[in-house]
Amino acid sequence: MNFSDIKYERRGAAAWITLNRPAELNALSLAILQEVPVALDIALRDREVKAIVFTGAGRAFCAGADLKFVNDLPPERQISETRDFIARAAAMVDMVEAFPKPIIAAVNGVATAGGMELLLGCDIVFAARSARMGDGHSNFGLVPGAGASVRLPRKIGLNRALYLFFSGELLPADEMAAAGLVNRVVDDGALSAAVDEFVAKIATKSPLGLARMKTMALESFDKSTANGIAYEQIMSELHAHSFDRNEGIAAFSEKRKPDFQGR
Numbered sequence: 001m002n003f004s005d006i007k008y009e010r011r012g013a014a015a016w017i018t019l020n021r022p023a024e025l026n027a028l029s030l031a032i033l034q035e036v037p038v039a040l041d042i043a044l045r046d047r048e049v050k051a052i053v054f055t056g057a058g059r060a061f062c063a064g065a066d067l068k069f070v071n072d073l074p075p076e077r078q079i080s081e082t083r084d085f086i087a088r089a090a091a092m093v094d095m096v097e098a099f100p101k102p103i104i105a106a107v108n109g110v111a112t113a114g115g116m117e118l119l120l121g122c123d124i125v126f127a128a129r130s131a132r133m134g135d136g137h138s139n140f141g142l143v144p145g146a147g148a149s150v151r152l153p154r155k156i157g158l159n160r161a162l163y164l165f166f167s168g169e170l171l172p173a174d175e176m177a178a179a180g181l182v183n184r185v186v187d188d189g190a191l192s193a194a195v196d197e198f199v200a201k202i203a204t205k206s207p208l209g210l211a212r213m214k215t216m217a218l219e220s221f222d223k224s225t226a227n228g229i230a231y232e233q234i235m236s237e238l239h240a241h242s243f244d245r246n247e248g249i250a251a252f253s254e255k256r257k258p259d260f261q262g263r
Contacts, residue, residue, distance in 0.1 A: 001042065005031040007057070008039045012196060013050040013203035014104075015043040022058025027066040028114045033088040037095055044101065047262070050203040052099065053195055054122060055106040056115075064113025064136060065089065086145035089114055093146045096121035097218070100211040102202055106195045107182070112136035112170055117144065120151040123214065125181060126195050128188040132170035133181065135161075139168035154221065156180050206244035207262035 001008070007018040017039050019026035043049045056062055070082055096103055096118065105111075105122040113136040119125060127133070135152065137143055144165075153161040156179040164171070176182045186194045202210065216235055220228045239245050244260045251258035 001038070003031075003035045003039070005029050006035045006039060008042065010046075010049070011053075012199060013048065014053050014196070014199040015039070015046065015049045015051075016053045016055065017043075019054070019056045019062050022056075022060070024066060025060035025063035025110060026056040026058070026115070027063050027068075028089060028118075029066050029069065030085065030088070033085070033092050036092050040095060040099060044099070049101065050207060051102045051104060051199045053104045053106050053199070054096075054118065055108055055191075058109070060109040060115070061105070061107045061111040061131065062115025062118055063110055064115050067140065089117070089146040093117050093121040097147075097151075100214070101207065102210055102214070104195055104198065106191055107131045107133065107173070108188075108191055110170065113142070113144075114146055116152070117146040117148045119181075120148060120155060124183050124198070126184050126186065126191060126198070127173035127176065127182045128191045129173055129185055130188050131173045133173070133176050134168065134170040135164045136168050136170070138166060204257075204260075206248065206258075206260040208242055208244045208260075209239065209248075212239055 005019070005021055007016075007020045009016045009018070017036065019032060021027060021029060021032070040052065043052050065085065069085070070078060073081055102124065103122045104124045104126060105119045107119060107125060107127040109128070109131055111119050111131065111133045116133060116135055119133070135144065135148055137148075143149070149165075152164065160179050173182055173185045177185050184194065212235055216232055219231060223231060243263045247260060248258045
């Protein structure tokens with residue numbers, strides 16, 4: 001399928017989704033908000049895709065929403081169309097967060113505002129050493145609309161999140177790794193290879209098991225410890241009836257690699 005503002009590429013066991021507006025630092029356009037869900041649906045239906053990777057073309061991951069889009073609107077349409085744009089962005093990030101296959105952000109450059117919100121929806125974050133990340137909304141008198149006010153404090157803690165909200169600063173990848181947002185920092189030229197290596201590793205796991213663990217972890221935020229553990233036990237009982245669970249135990253007993261089928 002042809003896309004205008006993103007690229008979709010199968011690479012090994014991963015589907016790479018590249019935001020492809022390098023001249024605009026991959027700022028979120030209406031087309032991106034429409035095309036990413038289509039690309040994710042393609043990846044979901046492809047049984048050979050074990051993970052999805054988001055990255056950006058050129059020197060940025062994503063510099064946020066395209067503010068020129070808002071500025072160019074007639075005054076009488078700015079409120080309604082901005083509201084629709086933000087709703088689409090929030091729905092896209094929600095879809096990323098809830099997606100049943102692992103989603104990795106390969107942060108190759110600047111990630112701020114809506115770009116940070118997309119990153120926050122991903123499961124794992126790899127970053128090039130030169131990458132810079134932050135919220136950035138305060139620099140333009142804006143506030144988050146696609147989930148940063150909820151997800152960022154949960155990822156890095158309230159004080160660190162408020163620092164980023166208030167200052168508008170972009171922090172280096174090493175600092176964001178120390179804060180807990182970035183899983184791994186690699187040299188700039190090694191980003192793609194490091195992500196490929198990680199995808200190859202998780203591609204050997206049970207797709208069903210990974211999807212259920214992701215659901216359990218996300219659900220834990222809305223539950224007490226006791227309720228979360230009870231939910232975990234329910235999911236464990238459900239998983240006991242799956243092919244992949246039984247295949248894993250059989251493979252362990254027979255000293256062979258398991259042949260997981262995602263069911």
